Amino acid sequence: MKIQIINGPNLNLLGIREPGVYGSKGFEEYFIELKERFKGIELSYFQSNVEGELISKLHEVGFSFDGIILNGGGYTHTSVAIADAISGINTPVVEVHVSNIYAREEFRHVSLTGKNCKGVLTGFGLDGYRLAIESLLAG
Numbered sequence: 001m002k003i004q005i006i007n008g009p010n011l012n013l014l015g016i017r018e019p020g021v022y023g024s025k026g027f028e029e030y031f032i033e034l035k036e037r038f039k040g041i042e043l044s045y046f047q048s049n050v051e052g053e054l055i056s057k058l059h060e061v062g063f064s065f066d067g068i069i070l071n072g073g074g075y076t077h078t079s080v081a082i083a084d085a086i087s088g089i090n091t092p093v094v095e096v097h098v099s100n101i102y103a104r105e106e107f108r109h110v111s112l113t114g115k116n117c118k119g120v121l122t123g124f125g126l127d128g129y130r131l132a133i134e135s136l137l138a139g
Contacts, residue, residue: 001040003136004061004091005031005129007047008054008073014098014126030126038133051075055085062089067136069129071096076111086116094132097122 007027010017015026031045044065046057054075061068068091075082076095086093093116100123101108114120119135121128 001067001137002042002044002061002065003067003069003133004044004046004057004065005034005069005071006054006057007045007071008051008075009049010073011071012047012049025126027126030129034129034133037130041133041137043133051079051081055081058082058085058089058093062091065091067091067133068093069096069132069136070094070113070117071098072113076101076113077108078112080112083113083116086113092118092136094118094135095120096128096132098125098128099123 011027015029027047031043035043048054048057054072058068062085070086070093072079072082072095076097095111095114095117101111102122111120121131124131
């Protein structure tokens with residue numbers, strides 16, 4: 001099984017940016033833990049602050065991987081183009097948010113991308129990525 005994790009803008013700052021909201025662990029460190037936990041799965045990781053690069057990665061893996069976990073960051077609330085990219089691929093996508101988007105500013109309560117995803121996990125911290133993997137394994 002092959003699963004691609006895609007993180008969007010500012011998620012390269014996990015562990016540094018607003019630790020009270022996002023925690024104090026960087027994603028690269030957490031990704032190592034995920035790979036140890038799910039040894040039988042080929043996990044790949046990609047992060048970009050550029051909307052077009054996120055779309056290109058969705059297109060690249062969206063017909064050959066078994067699952068995609070997407071944290072679109074701020075693009076979740078603004079990008080019709082990423083929502084369209086998700087609807088145009090065959091691979092199931094699980095949307096993940098480290099913080100609870102519904103406990104934050106009102107503009108974050110709307111996900112343009114979530115409707116095209118298998119499911120949405122929000123507010124479970126980095127553990128949301130583990131839960132997303134488990135949901136993809138369950139089918």
